[in-house]
Amino acid sequence: MYKNQKITALIGSTQHNSTSKAMVDYLQQKFSNHDIKIDTYKACEVYQNEQKFTDLVTHISQNSLFLICAPVYIDSLSYPLISTLEQIYSCKDDSIFHDKKLIAIIHSGFPEKIHRESAIEICYNFAKTMGFDWQGVVDFGVSSIIEGKPLKELGIASRWIRKSLDELVEKIVNKEKVSSGVIRKSLNLPIPLPIPIKWFPPILNFMINRKLKKEGVEDILARPY
Amino acid sequence: MEILILNALLKKTKNYERIQMVLEENLQTENYSYEWIDVREMNVNTCIGTKCLACQFKTPGLCKQKDDMQDLYPKLIQAKLLVFLTPVSFGSYHSELKKVIDRFIPLDIPVYTIHQKELHHKNRYEEMPNLFSIGVLEGESQMSAKTFRKLTERNAVNMVIEKFASITIEKNSELAVLEDKIVDKLEELV
Numbered sequence: 001m002y003k004n005q006k007i008t009a010l011i012g013s014t015q016h017n018s019t020s021k022a023m024v025d026y027l028q029q030k031f032s033n034h035d036i037k038i039d040t041y042k043a044c045e046v047y048q049n050e051q052k053f054t055d056l057v058t059h060i061s062q063n064s065l066f067l068i069c070a071p072v073y074i075d076s077l078s079y080p081l082i083s084t085l086e087q088i089y090s091c092k093d094d095s096i097f098h099d100k101k102l103i104a105i106i107h108s109g110f111p112e113k114i115h116r117e118s119a120i121e122i123c124y125n126f127a128k129t130m131g132f133d134w135q136g137v138v139d140f141g142v143s144s145i146i147e148g149k150p151l152k153e154l155g156i157a158s159r160w161i162r163k164s165l166d167e168l169v170e171k172i173v174n175k176e177k178v179s180s181g182v183i184r185k186s187l188n189l190p191i192p193l194p195i196p197i198k199w200f201p202p203i204l205n206f207m208i209n210r211k212l213k214k215e216g217v218e219d220i221l222a223r224p225y
Numbered sequence: 226m227e228i229l230i231l232n233a234l235l236k237k238t239k240n241y242e243r244i245q246m247v248l249e250e251n252l253q254t255e256n257y258s259y260e261w262i263d264v265r266e267m268n269v270n271t272c273i274g275t276k277c278l279a280c281q282f283k284t285p286g287l288c289k290q291k292d293d294m295q296d297l298y299p300k301l302i303q304a305k306l307l308v309f310l311t312p313v314s315f316g317s318y319h320s321e322l323k324k325v326i327d328r329f330i331p332l333d334i335p336v337y338t339i340h341q342k343e344l345h346h347k348n349r350y351e352e353m354p355n356l357f358s359i360g361v362l363e364g365e366s367q368m369s370a371k372t373f374r375k376l377t378e379r380n381a382v383n384m385v386i387e388k389f390a391s392i393t394i395e396k397n398s399e400l401a402v403l404e405d406k407i408v409d410k411l412e413e414l415v
Contacts, residue, residue, distance in 0.1 A: 014327075015276045044271070071274075075379040076317050079271055079327045083320035110344050118316070118379050121372040125315040128366060144275070200344050201337040208335050215282045220334055222285040223350060225299040 007031070007172075008059040011042045012070025012081035019146040020069040023105060023165065026151045027067075030169045039063065043070075043080040053087060060088065061096040065103065065172065066132065071143070072108035072119045085126050092130060102127040103135045103168075103178055107143035111200065115141070136178030138168050228252060228259035228415065229304040229354070233311040233322035234361060235265070239396045240403065244310065244359070247404045251411055260300065265321050267293040272327040280331035286349055287331060294328050301332070304354040306414050309377075313360040313393060316372025332384070341382055348385050355414045356381050356389040359407065363396050388414050 009027075011020045021042070028038045039059040046052045060066050070077050077085075104123035106116050116139045127134040140161055151158040151165075171178050212220055230248065234241050245261075252259045270290045279289045288294060301307065309326075312319045318326065332353070333346040358377040362370060370393040377391035390410040394403055 014271055014274050073272075073274070074326055074329060075376055075383060076323065076326075078274075079320055079324040082314055082317050082323050086314050086320055089315075112343055114343060114379075118372060118376045121368070121375070122315045122317045125366065125369045125372055128368065129315055129364075147275075197342070197344055198339055201339060204337045208337070211282065212335075217282060217285060220285050220336070221349070222287075224286045225302045225350075 005036055005065070006059075006063040007036060007038045007065045007067055008056070008063045009038045009040045009067040009069060010046075010056065010081070010084065011040065011044075012068060012078055013042070014044050014073070014078050014080055015148070016042065016044065017148045018071070019107065019143050019148055020071060020105070022146055022148055022151055023107070023161070024067075024069050026162065026165055027169060030166060031172075034169070034173050036173070038067075043078065043084045047080040047083040047087070053084070056084075057088065057091050057096075060100065064099065065101045065135075067103050067105070068123055068126075069105040070107075070119070070123075072106060072110075072116050075115070075118050077119050077122055082122075089126070089129060094131060097130060097132070100130070100132045101135050102130075102132040103172070104137040105139070105165075105168075106137060107140040109142065109144035111141035112197065113139065113141070138164055138178060140164070227257050227305045228308065229300050229306070230259060230261045230308040230310060231264050231322060231325060232261060233264050233309075233319040235312075238312070238361060238363075240361070240394075240398065243400050243403060244361075244394075244407070247400075247407050248308070248310075248411075251408055255415070257415060262297070264325050267297075267325065269294055269324050269328065271324065272330060274327075274330075278330075278335075281333070281335040285334070288328060290328075294325070297325070298331065301329075301354070302350050307354040307356050309356070309358040311358070311360055313362050313365045313369050313373050315365070316369040317376060318358070318360075318373075326380075329384075340385060343382070345383055345385075353384050353386050356384075356386050357410055357414050358389075358391040360391070360393040361396050362393050390414055 009024045013020045024040055041056045046056050070081055106119050108115050120137050124134055145157055151162050270292050311322045332349050334349050336347045338347050360373040373393055374391040381389035392406045
C-alpha cells in the first residue's frame with residue numbers, strides 16, 4: 001500500500017484556476033483518505049520563477065511519484081509546461097532523481113483520443129529521458145465542460161471524470177500501474193455522450209452561436225490580415 | 226515573402242551554420258523570397274487560452290496582446306511555406322518555438338467542423354502555408370523523433386494544411402545527409 005507518502009503534482013495549464021487544477025484538487029481530497037499528500041505546482045508560476053522551480057525539483061527528488069496534469073495545447077503541451085520540463089531535464093542527476101515514477105493526466109476539449117496522443121507521448125518521452133518509471137496515463141476528452149470548477153460542484157456532468165480519477169487513486173494506493181503501454185490503455189471513458197462524432201458540430205455550434213450573440217460579436221469570420 | 230522560417234535553434238548548436246547554409250543556399254538558388262526569424266529574439270507573451278479567447282469572442286482574428294506576434298501574424302497568413310527549425314524536446318518543438326505556436330489561436334474560428342473524420346475548429350483563413358518542421362535531436366530517443374513527426378502531422382490536420390513534411394536530424398549529421406534530407410522535402414513543399 002502506498003500510504004503516508006507524498007506526490008509531486010505539476011499542473012500544465014497557462015491559467016491559475018484551471019480544469020487541471022480542479023482535477024488535482026479532487027485527487028488531493030481523495031488521497032487524504034489514505035494519508036497521502038500532494039505537493040502541487042503550477043507550470044505557469046514555476047517556469048519563470050527560480051525559487052518555485054527549485055522547490056519543485058526538491059519535491060520531485062523527495063517524493064517517489066511525479067504527476068503531470070495538463071491540457072492539450074495545439075496538439076502538444078503548453079509552452080510553460082514544456083519550458084518547465086526542459087528545465088527539470090537540465091537538472092537531471094541520477095542521484096537525486098533515483099527511482100521516480102511518473103503518471104500523466106492529459107485532457108482536451110475535443111472528444112477523440114487522437115487529439116491527445118502527441119501530448120501523451122511527450123509525457124512518456126520525458127519520463128524515459130529522465131529515467132523515470134512510466135506508470136501510465138489517464139486521458140479525458142470534452143474536459144472543457146469543467147471550466148476550472150470543482151468537480152463535485154458539477155454533479156452528474158463530471159461523474160465520468162470523477163469515476164476515472166477514483167480508479168486512478170485506487171491504482172496508486174495499491175501501487176498498480178495505470179497502463180503498461182505507452183498510451184494505448186487508459187482508464188477513461190473516451191466520450192461522455194454516446195453519440196456519433198458527426199453530431200458534435202451542430203450541437204457545439206449552436207452553443208457557440210449563442211455565446212457569440214451574447215458577446216455581441218458581429219463578424220466571427222473576420223480576416224484582419 | 227514566400228517562405229517564413231521560424232528558428233528556435235541556438236546559434237551555438239552544432240551544425241547550426243550548416244543547416245542555415247543548406248536552407249538559404251537552396252532557397253536562393255531557386256529564387257524564393259524568404260525571411261529568417263529567430264524566435265528567441267522575439268518579444269512574445271504567453272497565450273492565456275480559455276480565460277481570454279478575445280481573439281475568438283471579442284475581436285475575432287485579433288489577439289489583444291501587444292507584442293512581436295502582431296508583426297508575425299500577417300507574415301504567417303501570406304507565406305506559402307512555414308518552416309519550423311527547432312531542437313526536439315521530448316518529441317515536442319522547443320519551448321521557445323512553442324511559445325509562438327501557442328499564439329496561433331487567432332488563425333482559427335470557434336466554429337466546429339468535421340475534417341478527416343475528426344472534430345476540429347474551422348480555419349479563419351482559406352489557405353494556410355505548407356508546413357515543414359526540422360527537428361534537431363540532441364540525445365533524444367527515436368521515440369522522440371517519431372513523436373516529433375507525428376506532432377507536425379497533427380498540426381497539419383488541425384490547421385488544414387495541404388502539404389507538410391517533417392524530418393529529424395542528429396546534431397552531428399554529415400553535411401551531405403543534412404542537405405539530402407532538407408532539399409528533398411523543400412522540393413516537395415515549395
